[in-house]
Amino acid sequence: MPELPDIAAYISALESRIVAQPLGRVRLASAFLVRTAEPPLTDVEGRIVRELRRIGKRIAIGLEDDLWLVLHLMIAGRLHWRPPAAKLSGRQSLAAFDFPNGSLVLTEAGTKRRASLHVLTGEAGLRSVDPGGIDIFASDFTTFRAALTAENRTLKRALTDPRLLSGIGNAYSDEILHAAQLSPITLTRKLEPRGWERLFAATRHTLEL
Numbered sequence: 437m438p439e440l441p442d443i444a445a446y447i448s449a450l451e452s453r454i455v456a457q458p459l460g461r462v463r464l465a466s467a468f469l470v471r472t473a474e475p476p477l478t479d480v481e482g483r484i485v486r487e488l489r490r491i492g493k494r495i496a497i498g499l500e501d502d503l504w505l506v507l508h509l510m511i512a513g514r515l516h517w518r519p520p521a522a523k524l525s526g527r528q529s530l531a532a533f534d535f536p537n538g539s540l541v542l543t544e545a546g547t548k549r550r551a552s553l554h555v556l557t558g559e560a561g562l563r564s565v566d567p568g569g570i571d572i573f574a575s576d577f578t579t580f581r582a583a584l585t586a587e588n589r590t591l592k593r594a595l596t597d598p599r600l601l602s603g604i605g606n607a608y609s610d611e612i613l614h615a616a617q618l619s620p621i622t623l624t625r626k627l628e629p630r631g632w633e634r635l636f637a638a639t640r641h642t643l644e645l
Contacts, residue, residue, distance in 0.1 A: 437493065437509070437510060437511045437605050437606075437607075438493060438509050438513075439493060439603055439604060439605045439607060439608045440490070440493075440572075440602070440603030440604060440608065440643050441608070441643055441644075443490045443493060443494070443495055443603060444490060446495055446515055447488045447489075447490060447495060449517070450488055450495075450497075450515075450517075450540070451488055453517060453535070453537065453538060453540075454485045454488075454497070454533075454535055454540065455485050455486070455487065455488065456484060456485065456486075457484065457485055457535045457536060457537065458482060458483065458484050458485075458535070458536065459480055459481060459482070459483055459484075459485060459497075459499060459533060459534070459535060460481065460482065460534045460535060460536065461481050461533075461534045462477055462478075462480065462481060462505075462531065462532070462533055462534070463524060463531060463532045463534065464477075464530070464531050465524045465529050465530050465531060466530045466531070466549060468549055469530050469531055469542075469549070469551060469552060469553045470552075470553050470554075470555070471552045471553065471554055472554045472555050472556065474555075475503065475555055475557060476555070477553075477555055479503060479555070480499055480503050480505060480555060483499040483500040483501065483503060484499065484500050485497060485498065485499055486498045486499060486500060489562075490602075490603065491506065491562060491565060491566050492566060492567050492569065492598050492602050492603050493508065493509070493598070493603055493605065494506050494507060494508045494565060495507045495509075495515075496562060502557060502558045503555065503556075503557060504554075504555070504556045504557070504558075504561060504562060505533075505553060505554070505555060506553070506554040506555075506556055506562070506565055507542065507551070507552070507553055508551060508552045508553075508554075508565075509542075509544075509551055510544075510550035510551050510552070511546075511550060512544050512545040512546045512550070512551075513530075513542060513543070513544045513550070513551035514542075514543050514544070514545075515540060515541070515542055516540070516541045516542075516543060517538050517539075517540060517541075518532075518538060518539050518540075518541050519538060519539065520534065520535070520536065520537065520538055520539055521534060521539060522538075522539040522541055524541070526543075528543040528544060528545055529541060529542075529543050530542045530543060530544055530549070530551060531553065567598035567599050567602070568598075568599050569583070569597070569598050569599055569600050569601045569602035569603070570583050570600070570601060570602060571602050571603075572601060572602070572604075572639050572640055572643060573640065573643075577632070577633070577636050580636050580639070581632050581636070583600045583601065584600055584601070584624050585624045585625055586600065587624070588623050588624060588625040589623065589624055590620060590621050590622065590623060590624070591613060591618055591619070591620055591621075591622050591623075591624060591627070591635070592609055592613065592620035592621065594624050595609040595612060595613070595639070596609050601639075603643075604639075604643070608642060608643060611642045612635070612638050612639050612642045612643075613635075613638075615638035615641065615642055616631070616634040616635045616637075616638035616639075617634065618631055618634065618635060
């Protein structure tokens with residue numbers, strides 16, 4: 437599953453391609469992708485992209501009139517930048533977002549369809565899909581330690597809980613713990629101060645682009 441660095445890389449690549457560009461049309465190969473009914477998906481068509489954000493492991497595309505497209509790639513979802521009006525061919529293609537300079541195509545490998553698209557309005561809409569975990573790069577050591585010790589859990593479970601930390605999953609949590617030289621089954625309230633210092637530093641270093 438794409439995690440914080442992967443989502444940040446997607447956003448960085450997309451900003452130069454779609455910000456300030458009108459979203460002409462959204463083409464769906466799978467109606468099950470869209471998980472909201474109001475506002476309708478057609479409301480975003482013709483509107484200019486104003487910004488992109490990361491919400492946990494989701495990519496949020498902000499358009500005019502405070503409308504948002506929020507993509508969750510889940511385990512096997514991937515985004516591809518292709519020529520304008522690219523065909524949705526093959527079973528893996530789920531949707532295409534057409535811009536004047538290219539099409540953003542969403543694919544998902546495998547037989548199960550877990551990727552999702554939400555159409556939301558305003559900040560309240562975005563909060564409805566935000567698990568609430570802190571951003572490691574916007575938080576200091578004290579905030580980080582307080583979040584992970586709110587409950588006495590193993591380090592592995594604490595690092596991967598989206599309500600505690602934003603955007604970290606199994607892959608990067610393993611890298612973080614290896615870099616910090618800490619056991620994944622150590623309980624958060626049993627970790628010594630120097631261990632917390634190593635964990636905080638390793639988390640930031642591992643997740644940096």
